[in-house]
Amino acid sequence: MTPGKIYMDNCVTTHLAPEALEAMLPYFSDKFWFPGSFISTGEASSAALKEFRATLAGTLNAAAEEVHFTSGGTLANNIAIKGLALANSSAGKHAIVSVVDYPDLLTNAAWLEKQGFEVSYLEPDAEGLVSADKLKAAIRPDTMLFLTTIVNHVVGTIQPLAEYKQVLAEAGHRIFWHADAGQAYGKMPLDVKDLGVDTLSVSAHKIHGPQGIGALWVKKGVKLAQLIHGVNRVDAFQTGGLSIALIAGFAKAAEITFANLDATTSRLRELSNHLLQRLEATIPEIELNGPRGEGRACHNINVSIAYIEGEAITMMLDLQGITVATGSACASQGLKANYVLMAMGKNHVQSHGSMKFTLSRYNTKEDIDLAVERLAEITASLRQRSPLYQSIHPQEK
Amino acid sequence: MQYSQKVLDHFMHPHNVGKMENPDVVATEGSPACGDQVTVYLKVDEETKKIEDISFLSYGCASNIATASIITDLAKGKTLEEAKKITWRDAMEALDGLPPVKVHCSVLAADTLQTAISDYEIAHGLKEVPNFGKETILEELKKIIYPQVGEDIVSLKMVKYVGFDKGEVLIDMNMMSFDQWRDNVAEEIREHLGKYPEVKNIQINFP
Known part of the structure; x- marks a missing residue:
């Protein structure tokens, strides 16, 4: 890796x-x-x-x-x-x-x-x-x-x-x-x-x-x-x-x-849109943090993945060579939930399960597809272990 | 400090993970608001009082998952009396240590195991429901880790005085005014003691 x-x-x-x-x-x-x-x-x-x-x-x-x-x-x-x-x-x-x-x-x-x-x-x-x-x-x-x-x-x-x-x-x-x-x-x-x-x-x-x-x-x-x-x-x-x-x-x-700033930003926008589309299509019970569309910078996608914790997710992605950030308190040196998400009225679970992707011109659609695929596997595996998920989806094993 | 290879192994491939069908006892500690939650399931042999089977679920970080995994390994096959002696220190040692700031995540799994054992003993008439008092408070404070050094606040002599009277908890703390962890520690004290119905109010004094 x-x-x-x-x-x-x-x-x-x-x-x-x-x-x-x-x-x-x-x-x-x-x-x-x-x-x-x-x-x-x-x-x-x-x-x-x-x-x-x-x-x-x-x-x-x-x-x-x-x-x-x-x-x-x-x-x-x-x-x-x-x-x-x-x-x-x-x-x-x-x-x-x-x-x-x-x-x-x-x-x-x-x-x-x-x-x-x-x-x-x-x-x-x-x-x-x-x-x-x-x-x-x-x-x-x-x-x-x-x-x-x-x-x-x-x-x-x-x-x-x-x-x-x-x-x-x-x-x-x-x-x-x-x-x-x-x-x-x-x-x-x-x-x-x-x-x-x-x-x-x-x-x-x-x-x-x-x-x-x-x-x-x-x-x-x-x-x-x-x-x-x-x-x-x-x-x-x-x-x-x-x-x-x-x-x-x-x-x-x-x-x-x-x-060519227009070209730079439209490419980033296209990559971000693709990322969000893939995330929402692949991972159930996921929500976008912050605005959708033009009110948002072209390189940033921040989502909360319900029932699981961000440090565990980022570490599992990291072990596969994929670097992303989380707003989880567990991943911060001060052990505090992300102050921006909390100020926006998100709760602790939303903040702990938040994942921030910030893209650059060196990212490709293939990178994004692979990262989302891995994230979906990690999410499924961590949800299987999560008492929060199990209490809400008791029929699944 | 990085996570040890053992932590990574248990985190990536946890042992005894998953919901158990027909357990003898289930205990859950922590809450989503605190950022972590652990559920422990036990099957206990009624004759020998040995833990025949154990499994866990965890909503938490790598350290939380790894500790829960190792705790279940340590407890499996032990008698309840033996398993009662398992602490977060044993888990940490078995994992070749944890970064100081992550030690507090290891407490929850050990704590949940102890709650499960205690619940089993109460349900099977092996012990009385304990009375809540100063001792209970002190036991809870021993589970609170000072993140800077990864030791509990009682061992570190950060607790100067504990009082309990008619639902009122009074704790005098010995922490510097500029200590960056004061809020974290106070919040943890409130979380640990707030779950007891006997506690009506918690006053924490810092110098």
Whole structure:
């Protein structure tokens, strides 16, 4: 068995594109220099960095100088949230976040509370959607910051950004808006000129780029407090020596993904639809978590399989080289049921039996058919052992 | 820490799994809300009081399934008196250990076996229905595992005081204020004691 032969946990990290690896190699060896002026090595590095930044900016319809490289999405989220809060706290110390946001946002919100901010936590509906009405109701005169995760990392729900934009525009005062686009980048069009956000974070390794590099888009004119102090070698916000090689890999991965974003996303949508169709046709008593159709990111399918527990399922799949994720408490280090599913009103059994498939362009229909076939066998075998299943289907043996 | 090969073997190919026709006793412990549930079926020889046959069902994770499997192996052919001595520690040892965070999943199967034996003994007039008291509470607390180290909270001296009066349980705990497992432990205490009709209210105090 090859570990992760059929890999369907792409919301955690993705297979590095061979083209991205190729693009990085010269910067690990011959072209190892940092950017600089007046000497040929520095000039060459500066020129390369400029090109990579322009490539990234192009994927977001941004200006190149608005794109800042960071050591990943979490760094970008921290630089943006803490930076916005500290630079603008004189305007108010109230922030809004939702209980289903990505942990980066929730842990930063908890940090804000320790700094004397008040934080309002918005609840989702049964499909993980946080309505603009809830945002509107939470806004106060001292609200200065709103945080959102564009695509929910558990159930793939796409939040209503256009409606948020309108609510924030009608708030009567300036509210800064940071968006985590970790699961959205490369899965849907993101035009920062239109979105209405002030800062937006993305990560390379979610789109087949290397781990350890991400970017923060900061709208021109928006001020962030400086969090990381040091020499500005590559970027003004994350000072110090950011890897040019990783940036080269990021740019190449973005270039491939965005060369034809429509084609990339429709293929993922087709694979997801196929997966869901196979799951629902093959496994009885299974339910989709989160929205069906266009309201959901094109790469995410999350289902609950009744009467059995997710850690057992993922382990059995893993032993056959198939990697998926579960929201079961048993599989988490904190022994807690998945907080997103619980906030959506799912019960413990639904959360313990939840399976999350996140697809990439390297998955095939054949992979999916095989994974579903194996999952169906595992489900039948675990249900035979399950007292819950036996109590509801006593006639079967 | 990874699961041992023995855990994986018992998880993938559990022994004595399945519903039993005409058992002498059936016991179920745990609940779907807690994330795991085990049912144990026993057939007991009335003369020799030996466990002639045993099987289980499990709604739970790999560790839960593997422990239930090994517990049934350990109990099969034993007299009730012998089987009463089987604990989660024996199961864990027989499985070459479990990751600390998964030890608590092993308690349920051992617990269900003991409930089945006790139910059999009560039904056959071999023992009285035990009175609920401080001792019962302490026995239950010994089944609660502190996930960080995989030991029970009584052995770890995390329980400072136990009181019981007119349905009111009072427990003083010795856990640091920043301990990340405080909520888990409190929740488990409530689950373990909440199943007794004698318990009306549970107060858990942390420093």
